[in-house]
Amino acid sequence: MTDPFEEQLRSTFRQVAQQTTTTHDLGLPGPLPRPARSRRLVATGALALMALIGVGVLVATRDDAPQTVQAAAGDETPTSSSTTRPSIGAALAGMCDSTAGVTLPPRLSELQSMMGRLCAGGGLAAANPFAACGIDAGALRDMLGPVLGDLGPQLDQLKALFAEFEPRIRAITDDPATKAKIESALPLLRQRVEALSDPANRPDLSDPTARQKLLDELKAGMAPLTNDPALKAKVDALANDLRTRLETLAATPEAQALQEKLKAYGTDPALKDQADALAKKLAACFPR
Amino acid sequence: MSQHVVDRDEAAAVYAAAVNDAHTPANGAPPALTDLYRRERAGMVRLAHLMCGSNETACDIVHEAFIRLQRNWSTATDPRAYLRQIVVNLCRAHHRRSAVERRHTSVASVPPMYLAPEMDETWHALATLSPKRRVALVLRYYEDLSIEDVAKVMGCRVGTAKSLIHRGLASLRQELQ
Numbered sequence: 344m345t346d347p348f349e350e351q352l353r354s355t356f357r358q359v360a361q362q363t364t365t366t367h368d369l370g371l372p373g374p375l376p377r378p379a380r381s382r383r384l385v386a387t388g389a390l391a392l393m394a395l396i397g398v399g400v401l402v403a404t405r406d407d408a409p410q411t412v413q414a415a416a417g418d419e420t421p422t423s424s425s426t427t428r429p430s431i432g433a434a435l436a437g438m439c440d441s442t443a444g445v446t447l448p449p450r451l452s453e454l455q456s457m458m459g460r461l462c463a464g465g466g467l468a469a470a471n472p473f474a475a476c477g478i479d480a481g482a483l484r485d486m487l488g489p490v491l492g493d494l495g496p497q498l499d500q501l502k503a504l505f506a507e508f509e510p511r512i513r514a515i516t517d518d519p520a521t522k523a524k525i526e527s528a529l530p531l532l533r534q535r536v537e538a539l540s541d542p543a544n545r546p547d548l549s550d551p552t553a554r555q556k557l558l559d560e561l562k563a564g565m566a567p568l569t570n571d572p573a574l575k576a577k578v579d580a581l582a583n584d585l586r587t588r589l590e591t592l593a594a595t596p597e598a599q600a601l602q603e604k605l606k607a608y609g610t611d612p613a614l615k616d617q618a619d620a621l622a623k624k625l626a627a628c629f630p631r
Numbered sequence: 632m633s634q635h636v637v638d639r640d641e642a643a644a645v646y647a648a649a650v651n652d653a654h655t656p657a658n659g660a661p662p663a664l665t666d667l668y669r670r671e672r673a674g675m676v677r678l679a680h681l682m683c684g685s686n687e688t689a690c691d692i693v694h695e696a697f698i699r700l701q702r703n704w705s706t707a708t709d710p711r712a713y714l715r716q717i718v719v720n721l722c723r724a725h726h727r728r729s730a731v732e733r734r735h736t737s738v739a740s741v742p743p744m745y746l747a748p749e750m751d752e753t754w755h756a757l758a759t760l761s762p763k764r765r766v767a768l769v770l771r772y773y774e775d776l777s778i779e780d781v782a783k784v785m786g787c788r789v790g791t792a793k794s795l796i797h798r799g800l801a802s803l804r805q806e807l808q
Contacts, residue, residue: 360680
């Protein structure tokens with residue numbers, strides 16, 4: 344029979360190990376200036392942010408009554424200790440606080456800094472959606488690791504492209520009239536996000552009508568920006584130029600080769616098994 | 632510590648070789664080594680972190696371990712086991728070097744981790760264990776090694792390994808009560 348204390352020790356080791364590489368790859372504290380590592384930092388940060396937002400949306404569709412889940416990442420045994428998962432509302436509120444000082448569109452350094460603040464404040468760890476689902480985030484990162492390495496050069500090119508377009512973006516957003524409109528729309532946007540994080544007032548997002556209503560309200564909130572013909576023309580021109588450049592980038596032999604690698608990566612049976620296992624855990628974690 | 636600084640540059644070279652191209656060895660790194668680096672680095676950093684308690688130190692130790700492995704690559708029959716052995720030895724050497732520092736460092740200075748309260752207490756209690764006991768517990772309960780394998784990796788007798796694990800658990804229990 345397994346000693347509960349030994350199980351707790353195993354869980355502690357797993358939890359710490361899970362955070363080891365996560366914290367390390369997010370660059371806390373600042374890493375040595377190695378280009379390859381910075382590529383991994385950006386990719387991991389973006390993945391973590393996307394994962395947080397994605398899981399946040401999924402969790403937001405659930406009933407937000409006090410939730411008790413089987414914790415202990417990677418521990419699927421029914422005997423694992425149960426713990427109360429921090430609400431997604433707290434995580435979203437933390438995100439709003441962390442992003443309060445960020446201007447739009449955020450600079451790359453601001454995004455990195457935001458990720459750093461989220462981690463330093465325990466925001467990501469507190470939300471810990473992977474652990475709550477019994478998924479080892481370290482294993483997920485390891486699984487994606489080889490692809491991230493191949494993505495590095497492409498990410499560098501994307502970063503260069505972003506840097507090239509940044510002055511044009513800033514010229515639009517720093518225009519006093521546009522800035523005023525953005526600043527007037529932001530509080531409303533934040534207010535709506537914060538309202539979503541409040542279980543008492545949150546609409547039932549599993550209802551398509553409620554989702555459509557929310558979307559319409561958001562569109563209405565952004566109307567001063569989206570209905571401005573001059574601004575729309577500027578943004579469209581910028582988007583067209585950007586799209587052309589991205590298509591050119593995607594057509595380069597390197598990008599084509601990467602696409603082929605990604606296809607081959609996707610057909611690797613071992614990785615497919617890992618991905619299937621993760622999908623099953625996620626499916627078990629979130630009710631249909 | 633100067634050895635460490637020199638080795639970091641060398642480690643960066645191995646790192647670059649591993650990340651940039653697994654099939655075209657640079658800096659003399661054999662392709663199998665770069666493959667091993669890709670596969671095992673993250674796991675070894677986790678293992679080293681659990682044994683030495685610091686993420687940054689763990690990264691240094693694992694870089695150093697890969698450099699040592701590269702030097703002895705031709706004689707390594709089981710590279711992964713050899714790598715783990717080097718990591719464990721380096722962690723124990725780190726503990727020996729920092730013994731004085733540890734004597735003057737409070738438990739509260741353990742680098743913060745964001746854990747559930749009961750796990751946080753366990754993690755802090757681990758810092759109070761002797762290095763040998765801590766290493767033995769990590770090998771037994773994180774690496775899931777048998778007592779015989781723990782003894783082999785630690786270079787001690789089976790009875791000693793059993794005793795280290797038993798006393799390590801007892802100390803932890805006492806610390807947490």
